[in-house]
Amino acid sequence: MITLLVISIHFLSGAYHATPWGKHVNEGIPEWPPSSWRLLRSIIATWKNIKPEFEEEHIVPILQKLASELPTYHLPDASVSHTRHYMPTNNKPTLVLNTFIVVGKNPIHIIWDDITLNQQETDILKSILANMHYFGRAESWCKAELSANTIKSNCSPHADQNFPPNTDLVQVLTSNKNIEFVDIRTSTENEKDALNAITATTKILQENKYKDPPGGRWVWYTRPKNCFEGSMTPRTQTSWLNGITIVRYAVVGSLRPPIRDTLRVGDLARSACMSKYGQNNNGEISSTFSGKDGEGKPLKNLKNCKNHKHAFYLPTYETQNDEIDHLTIIALKEFNKSELDVLLKLNKLYSYNMPVVNLVFQGCGNTNTFSDIPILKKSRMWISATPLILSRHVKYRGSGANKHIVDGIEEQIRREIQNRYCSNYKIKNIKIDNDDLRMANTNTKTLNFFRWRRHGSIGDGRAYKVKIEFADAVQGPIMLGYASHFGLGMFIPEEE
Known part of the structure; x- marks a missing residue:
């Protein structure tokens, strides 16, 4: 009882x-x-x-x-x-x-x-x-x-x-x-005024001119008090958000940015995160968001893979319609509470020369959480989803018959993988196309992509489509070259 x-x-x-x-x-x-x-x-x-x-x-x-x-x-x-x-x-x-x-x-x-x-x-x-x-x-x-x-x-x-x-x-x-649990639809006319009819539909009550249900x-x-205000935000400070290295959004709206604007959207995402973080923290700079120290200087020793842990802002096209439909923000170290507070509230990216990019938060976690999305899968074969732009110009030495390439395309790729992934990824073969070819799963060509940031360094400018074969299956993301933190030089698995 x-x-x-x-x-x-x-x-x-x-x-x-x-x-x-x-x-x-x-x-x-x-x-x-x-x-x-x-x-x-x-x-x-x-x-x-x-x-x-x-x-x-x-x-x-x-x-x-x-x-x-x-x-x-x-x-x-x-x-x-x-x-x-x-x-x-x-x-x-x-x-x-x-x-x-x-x-x-x-x-x-x-x-x-x-x-x-x-x-x-x-x-x-x-x-x-x-x-x-x-x-x-x-x-x-x-x-x-x-x-x-x-x-x-x-x-x-x-x-x-x-x-x-x-x-x-x-x-x-x-x-x-x-x-009384009696149905108004089965009662007589004389009963209606006194009837307590909990089963009556809204339509019937309105037809019988009831202001409130009998x-x-x-x-x-x-x-x-204020039961809807601020009660959900403190979750960014609880243990269930420990160890978060990936935050993912859907890009929504009738006018989504074309994939040629990958770099621009990635750059806008970084600016939005840094701006909001500064507003929330008295002008402080997040080294994870910015890749810079507290004085605004670029982090040192980025060639050392153990120090290369600041965020990647990766716009992706996953529905094969030549439009950016997702944004994934990835860091190699976990986001802290203040950074998560910014990321969990990020919903719009603004620019003076392109439409507003509307975002819907989809989830957060780590590589295990999102192992089914293309850029985070495991594979031996990886192909360019966005063009690779070299961060250094190719150099030539000698003349005539003795003229030869120094710091060439393949050499830069191998060196960057060596530095970024600490020699854990053994390369078996690299294929490079410098023709104006379409990127994987899209009709957009390499030279159609926006390839320079609004501010900051400028890469080589030439765009390459690259296919990398590793000795063993490796875990994504594979990001190489100039502006790789903003979506250029991004690779996806290729079916063998």
């Missing part, structure tokens, strides 16, 4: 989508906490549609007990977000806002302190909750269950005139204690 009843709801997509009664979806007001009225309706819908084998005489007492007492809540850390899309109509597309609560992996707990369910009622309620696949709008996929844990509430009915500190007031739709009542609840 249960006296403390706790229903835990985990949102599988990390978000709760619901609009409070009486509000239009385009007002952008989410329901928080979820109303007990909504929960009762969800239990009834699951019973009717999925578990009709339960008799009404066994279900109604459970519903009446849940309606007899106002529940309290334990609300997890949350933030508000939304999407915008257009719905087709007869006249013209209509903009619709989809506002929702982001809760991540944390469940919401709905708590009744003094409800007694016998064993049969407990088993029935467990079965119904196990089959309740969404709560709120249909995209609010959930896993609901009875919890055996004692949970402390942080959202409860406001019963007196004293306003608790550090709380906000919000109205929540609940049910009357004496609610049988429902609005109750003031207190919830934590």
Whole structure:
């Protein structure tokens, strides 16, 4: 027999989508906490549609007990977000806002302190909750269950005139204690005015000119003050983000940059990270973001692989449509808390001479986390995805028959791999094309790529398509040459 009843709801997509009664979806007001009225309706819908084998005489007492007492809540850390899309109509597309609560992996707990369910009622309620696949709008996929844990509430009915500190007031739709679970669609005309019809649809209630649902009542609840502000950000300081060396974004929007702008997008990403880091940290410089020390000077001994650990900003095209569709930021040492705070909030790249690049955070981790993306796979054969630009000019010595190349293309490639990867990668063969050839999986040619940074050093300028064969399979990323930290000289595996 249960006296403390706790229903835990985990949102599988990390978000709760619901609009409070009486509000239009385009007002952008989410329901928080979820109303007990909504929960009762969800239990009834699951019973009717999925578990009709339960008799009404066994279900109604459970519903009446849940309606007899106002529940309290334990609300997890949350933030508000939304999407915008257009719905087709007869006249013209209509903009619709989809506002929702982001809760991540944390469940919401709905708590009744003094409800007694016998064993049969407990088993029935467990079965119904196990089959309740969404709560709120249909995209609010959930896993609901009875919890055996004692949970402390942080959202409860406001019963007196004293306003608790550090709380906000919000109205929540609940049910009357004496609610009758009768369907308005099957009742007679004389019953409608007095009817408590929790199963009636919104359309039917509007047709019968109900302002509020019959049988429902609005109750003031207190919830934590500013419960949507700043509660998700502190996660950048927790242990689950230790060891992060890769942060990945999708490039979204109707106008994505062409792959010829790889260098420009990579350079913009670096500038955005450095700028935001400086704003957050009193003008300090992140050596991981910049490749420079605290005085703004380039890090020394970058030819030593043990020191070459600052970030790569790698725009990639992975859908073979000649547009940049992802940005991956990689460092050979883990990002610290301040750097992650910048990376997790990065969502736009601005430039005076190109459209805004819109980013959506996709995840963070290390090479094991993203081992399925092309630039981080293992392979023996690697081919240029973006042109290789030499960081040093090829030199010639001697004259006439004695004229010969010093510091040639292949020699520079071998030396850079030796320096950058500490001799761990043994090269078997290198093939170099200096013709104007199309890059791997694209129609864009080598000389179509933007090959000079806005500021900083200038490479050789000539573009090469290179194929490298290693003795054994090696782990990406393979980045070589001038502006390799911004996406040039990037290699992807070639099928053998």
